[in-house]
Amino acid sequence: MSECIATIQHSESATGKRCNVSDHITEQARMRPDATAIIEQATGQRITFGELERTINALAAGLTQYGISNGTRAVLAVRPGIEFVALVLALFRAAAVPIVVDPGMGRKNMLACIGEAKPEALIGISAAHALSQVFRKPFASVTKRVTVGRRWFWGGKTYSQLASIDASSFKAPQTRANDLAAILFTSGATGVPKGVEYEHGMFDGQVLAIRDYFGIQPGEIDVPCFALFALFTVGMGCTIVLPDMDFSKPGKCDPAKIVAAIEQHKASLTFGSPAVWARVAPWLQAQGRMFPESLRRILIAGASVPLKTHEALAELLPNGRVFTPYGATESLPVACIDGRTLLEKFATRMKSGEGTCVGKPLPGVDVKIVRSPKSEVRSQRLEDFVPLPVGEIGEIIVSSATTTRSYFNRPEQTAASKLTATSDSGLRTPDPYHRMGDVGYFDAEGNLWFCGRANHVVHTPSGPLYPDQVEGVFNAMPHVLRSALIGYPVGAAEQTPAVVVDIAPVTGVPVTKVWAEVTAREKAVLELAARSPVTRGIARIIFDDDFPLDVRHNAKIDRIELARRHALPVGGKGGSA
Known part of the structure; x- marks a missing residue:
């Protein structure tokens, strides 16, 4: 499969060798058919690589017979699990184009994205098909339906029907590196959600880049807290253990269940947003526990990771390393650093x-x-x-x-x-x-x-202020959980800067002294901000414990929405709030 990444790098024509990320499963099934590929922690269901390969092939054959192949755009609305992984890879093998929309973006945005993509097929759970009957316009282009679970009056095929197809004579379409493989919508955290066109060679390149950079080997156990990452590591030959969590709300995960999945299966790798580890690390500390010795890598992506999270994880993971890859839906991975290097060499500068x-x-x-x-x-x-x-x-x-x-x-x-x-x-x-x-x-x-x-970026009369620079100073202060640089008026060419600060809740003091402690903490923040050359020009500091966050990772702060929330009335004065 290494030819695929070379094809993209050297810009060869799409008439080169076959390239399809689902072929990684074919290779794993050939070498390790009885090895476990996927485990669902919530249900206990599991599937081997041999079984997964047969399921993918049957689904691809069934989809092709039904007319979902060779460029057919298909909205995928299935909960993360064995069926989700099998369907995505089967769509790739059938040369169809799965459309992946984040359900956490809200119904309005989700329906808008679906309508924009003009899908020809809908593959989803019963609730997704029911939704399409209520909101018909975004699904007007749909002519093919596949139901995962119970099918009602909308017709079409079921997952079970397709998975039972005899695929012995099925020959997969010949996909090339430059062929369209999927449309992945951005979360819309910093603008309108957009459908990113992924080619087969790009997916294959990501598998190879992640595998080689992190040294991931077949037979490792991965606990992915972000569903799409599972598609990469299962292709590398890892056993993926899907934790018992709502993948659309990582910031509300149960840390005990994440740790249980890692411990019970002796995971060596796990991936999740900063919101996941901001819950898991304090839970482990409160329990007086550490990550198991088997865990060698924690990958964190989706937003900047607070130094306090790095510090906590470094203590909890003595036998492993934390990595923070940088990238975006449109290009990933781009850069990476490990947590220990960050703390030892760059923490003071940050x-x-x-x-x-x-x-x-x-x-x-x-x-x-x-x-x-x-x-x-x-x-x-x-x-x-x-x-x-x-x-x-x-x-x-x-x-x-x-x-x-x-x-x-x-x-x-x-x-x-x-x-x-x-x-x-x-x-x-x-x-x-x-x-x-x-x-x-x-x-x-x-x-x-x-x-x-x-x-x-907040553009002030004295020059630009950059969020991660300003917030780095505030986040290092005692009792500060997080902070956000904002500017007002929102959208103006020249703005007045302000910083919203989330102070840790007061615990362990008598009720009569809580307000005094809160006041003391806020005063300390104001004094420390005045000392730093980066933050002393901040005109206004606001205390708030409810930050609007992105829907995918629950970690990116929506600073523009925060600025609207705390906007001053016309003629209002700056100052501490």
Whole structure:
């Protein structure tokens, strides 16, 4: 399968060798048919690689017979589990295009995304089909239906029917590296949700990049707290243990159940958002327990990871390492750093307001820091974006084998986010640079520093303020759980900065002294903020314990919504609140 990533890197035509990420399961089934591929912690159900391969092949044959193949767009609305993994891989094998929409984004956004994708098929649980009968417009293009579970009046096929198909004579369509494989919608945490077009070679490149960088071997046990990550590691030959949790609400997971899955199955690897580990780490500390010796890697992604979380996990994971990959739906992985290196070499700089170090770019990933043209100049030419020297903050752009090329049915957004370069021969190169929408810089050692989302930068009369730099100072203060830089008026070219701070709840003191302790903590925050050159210009500090978060990882702070919530009335004065 290594040919796939080479095809993308060298921009060969789509007429090359077969490339399909489902073929990794075929290989694992050939080598280790009786090894367990998937375990559902909640139900106890499990399936071997041999059984999974047969199920994928039967489903792919059934889907093809039913007319779901060769580019058919199919909305997938199935809860994470054995059926979810088998269906995604079967759709890949049938050369159909699964459309993955995050249910946590809310019904309105979810229906809008489905309508935009114009699906020809709906594959989902009974509730999803029932929803399509109530809200008919987004599903108007659907002509094929597959029900996972009980089928009612809407017709179509069932999962069980397709899974029982005799696939002995089935021959999978020949997919190439550049063929469209899936449409994955962004969460919309910092804008409108967009459908990202993934090619088969990009998925294969991600499997290979993650496997090789982290040294993941067949036979390892993975507890993924993010469902899509399971598709990568099962392809590497890992046994995936799907924990008993609501994958659409990681910030509400039961830490005891996450730890139970890791301990019972002697997991060596686990992946989750910062929201998961912000619950698991304190729970383990309160129990006086550690992670089991089997656990060697914790991968955390989705938002910047607080240093306090890194510090807690370092104590709880003496035999392993914490990794924080940086990337986005449109390009991942981009860079990575491990927690111990972060704490030993960069924590002091982060606490003093230099931003968040996300490590060095992965092999084969080209990251540039550039100054974009003036806002009135619309350009897709890389040459119009000026490279910036070491230490200077600018826009982060990325090109790699796993960088996507376009958004589905959104030519304007594609044009605004993709840059192409001119080769030495004067021809336009087909591999784009993606504008991450983030700002940052490189230090002298080649480490990439993340300073925040570009649309969260607060532009003041004395210069720009960057979220991860300002918040790094506040988050290092005693009793501060989290903070968020905001600017008002929202959307103005020039803004007044403010910081919203979440103070730890007061415990262990008499009720009569709680308010005095809260007041003392808030006063300490104000005094410490006034001492730092990064934060002393903050005009207003607000105390709030309810931050709006993204729907996918429950970890990205919606700073614009927070700013609207705390907006001053016209003519209002700044100051501490």
